[in-house]
Amino acid sequence: MTDAELAHGLAEEAGKLLLRLREGHEGGKALGDEGDRVANRLILDRLRIERPDDAILSEEEKDNPAxxxxxxxxxIDPLDGTREYSEGRNDWAVHVALAVDGRPVAGAVALPGLGLTLASDRPPALIAEAAPLRMLVSRTRPAPEALAVAERLGATLVPMGSAGAKAMAVLRGEADIYLHTGGQYEWDNCAPAAVAMAAGLHVSRVDGSELVYNCADPWLPDLLICHRHRAAEILAFVADMNA
Known part of the structure; x- marks a missing residue:
């Protein structure tokens, strides 16, 4: 089994487990906490069997600096969008990715509520941008930079929940730009970055630099995913705002 196939299978399996857990449950914080726990255990137990010599960084595990x-x-983010999951929404995800020498080389993002898993082993064909453009934003905390860039581009706003759901919306043709500056950790964007890169999208930080993973500090606060021909324009807008 290749690394990409393993990521794909683990994300899909964890997503199915989370759907079963949610059936008949009242929801709320207890459901979210249990979802985080059981999905994390499934993924890590399998990784320790299938890839025992690899390191693991998971949102739900105590970090080991080694x-x-x-x-x-x-x-790993075993449940990206815990709030959305516990509220019975569909815009949540499971992230499984592998970074080699800091680069996201394989990954999968399961969208269990939609019955989909997008992965680097079988990336989807890209869909052309819409007119007007569509900019993804947080449904609860839209980033000021994203709102400003959307205004300059004449883009419409598409509110959505988890980071994985937003990133995959670009691949699925539901939106065109995911610009995030509100703070994330490596587990929030490693799998989405791996899948988006495999599909041929532009993926970078908002200053245009590469995303680097397995750092001592997993804080990785900003991200741009868009079609490649659009990237220079957006990066220039952000640079102007930060000048």
């Missing part, structure tokens, strides 16, 4: 000495590190 992982920084490993070339290969799995970066």
């Amino acid at each position: 992982r920084c000495g490993f070339s290969r590190a799995w970066v």
